[in-house]
Amino acid sequence: MRKITAGLFISLDGVVEDPQDWHFPYFNDEMGAAVDSQLGAADTLLLGRSTYDSFAGAWPDREAAGGEDADFAKKLGDARKVVVSTQDLQLTWRNSEQLKGDLVEAVGELKNEPGATDIAMSGSVSVVRQLLAAGLLDELHLLVHPIAVRKGTRLFEEDDAPLPLRLVSSQTFTTGVVHLVYAGAESTPEGSYDDAKAHLPQNEDS
Incomplete structure (x- = not known):
């Protein structure tokens, strides 16, 4: 079964809305x-409609322009793009198709299809939330920026x-x-102050 990974730009206070308004000053080679x-690197992308519309409105033109981002734009264009929407869509970007049927059932079937890489998501917050709740999202890749945006949609x-959740790296x-x-964790840790206080620094003279 293939893994699904979701990548999001997120502020220190949890905002994921309109990252283009605040994250570009932090974009360097490491983030790239x-x-x-x-x-x-993904051969299949799973995208919500709004994210797809944003990508389709920008990346084909960037690929055609042949600039510094053309190689990355071509990778996105060459990938299979599966779009989540309850509306009938006219998809113009190459290799694009609409996910049909119930989201959880259809994504479960998508994970069972053959493929050479993980299935990757970008943005698509409402879809990420639903897949997290259904246990279908395998990894959440958060690029946490040192800025409090203080307004906008938050991830959770x-x-x-x-x-x-369990920290992988x-x-x-x-x-x-x-x-x-x-990655998802099987259960929420349990504990009380009585458990925690044993780990406080102890005065050896007391």
């Missing part, structure tokens, strides 16, 4: 390599149940961005 390894909505970039990779 992280994005390329998660998104650019309020809910009665916590969502336990971490890397700090020279810009102060921290690249955190999380």
